[in-house]
Amino acid sequence: MTGDPEEGMLSWDESVFRNEHVFEIDYVPETFRHRDSQMQSLTYALRPAVRGSRPLNVMVRGPPGTGKTTAIQKLYDEIGAQTRDVQTIRVNCQVNSTRYSVFSRLFEGCFDYEPPSSGISFKKLFGQIAEKLVEDDRVLVVALDDVNYLFYENEASDTLYSLLRAHEEHPGAKIGVIVVSSDPALEVIDALDTRVQSVFRPEDVYFPVYDQPEIVDILHERVTRGFHDGVVATDVLERVGSLTAKSGDLRVGIDLLRRAGLNAEMRASRTVELEDVEKAYETSKYINLSRSLNSLSENERALLEVLVDHDGAQAGEVYERFSEETDLGYTRYSEIVNKLDQLGLIDAEYAEIDGRGRSRSLTLSYEPEAIRERLE
Incomplete structure (x- = not known):
């Protein structure tokens, strides 16, 4: 006699998840695997x-999804457990992409409240932070996460210069800087002003892409902590690992597991099947695209909207359409093109045009419909 078909079905108040937070972007795993040498280098420096x-x-340095932010957060947690004399602050430069906004975040971290939204100069803001550090006799360790966004806005050199020279204007101020770049094409040192290069001699810590066995090992721990026993079978986990390795970004696999679990729940199933994974991958594979789009300004998004309908067109033609939408000049337009190119959202290549010399063609790096869907 066959078993009850509803034995494999979830009831309305059940879940396949033991702890869904395990699959959130801000989750810091208890066990940080396959990054021992990087953690040793960071510990040595701090x-x-x-x-x-x-x-x-x-x-x-290292591509997205290779454990850079997690490593810093783990080390910050360890420092916080050892002493109260070190102030550790991580600044998300994808959100805080100007010198003033970076220092506003540092002010908030030092004083536990935000600075006034207007009426305070950068010099005064900077001075209050430094004076607070000296007064409390605390060392400040600043992590500029996704520092590449400061470079895209031409704010990196000024920001680093202020941090690295703080002790000269404010004797006794002790500040260390961790710059974190996820742009493999960015040569951080070469891209800085010479005045910064002369004082910035950092330890170099590289985070390579995880290989597939490492990915499966890391995701297996997430499965153990995040799902109930028996929800994700070995073959399903291997498939998730394969798709994650294809993307090169561990965050794709973590997001994929969560979405596959939600798909299983939609079917009222107690187990995640391969069909749940394949369906989830159609969304999870665009996780980097979605994050990049979320960081864009209104004008930057407007240019992408134009390119969705004019993919592969010449820069001059695209500008005509773009200026109709925004009224921005060509100089600002060119800056936005360069930023989108640096972000990997478009490919801006120079080519010879008959009778017109060299011109750039602008090509989307993702399918136009995938971008359109996520811009709406």
């Missing part, structure tokens, strides 16, 4: 801060 001295500066 150890002087725990002893009350200025730490070594660090440059953390």
Whole structure:
């Protein structure tokens, strides 16, 4: 006699998840696998801060989804457990992409409240932060996460210069800087002003892409902590690992597991099947696109909207359409084109045009419909 077909069905108040937060972007895993050498290098650089001295500066490089932010957060947690004499602040430069907004975030971290939204100069803002550090005899460790966004806005050199020279204007201020770049085409040191290069000699810590066995190992722990027993079978996890390795971004796999679990629940199933994974991948594979689009300004999004309908067109033709929408001049338009190119959202290549010399053609890096759908 066959079993009850409803035995494999969830009741209305049940879930396949043991702890869904395990699959959130801000979750910090208890066990941080396959990054021992990177953690040792970061610990070496920051150890002087725990002893009350200025730490070594660090440059953390690697593609998206390779554990850079998690490594810094784990180390910050360890420092916080050891001493109250070190102030650790991580700034998301994708959100805070100007010098003033970076220092506003530092002010908030030091004083536990936001600075006035207007009426305070950068010099005064900077001075209050430095004076607070000296008064409390605390070392400040600043992580500029996704520092590449500061470069896209031409704010990186001024921001770093202010941080690295703080002790000259404010004797006793001890600040260490961790710059974190996810843009493999960006040569951080070469892109800085010479005045910054002369004082910025960071330790270099590289985070390579995880290979497939490492991905499966990491995702297996998420499955164990995030799902109930028996929800994700070995073959399903292997498929998730394969798709994640294809993208090169561990965050795709984490998002994929969560969405596959939600798909299983939609079917009232107690187990995640391959069909749930394949369906979820159609969304999860665009996770980097969605995050990049969320960081864009209104004018930057407007240019992408124009390109959705004019993919592959020459820069001059695209500008005509773009200027009708925004009334921006060509100089600002060119800056936006360069930023979208640096973000990997478009490919802006120069080519010879008969009778017109060299011109750039602008091509979307993703399917136009995928971009259109996420811009709406």
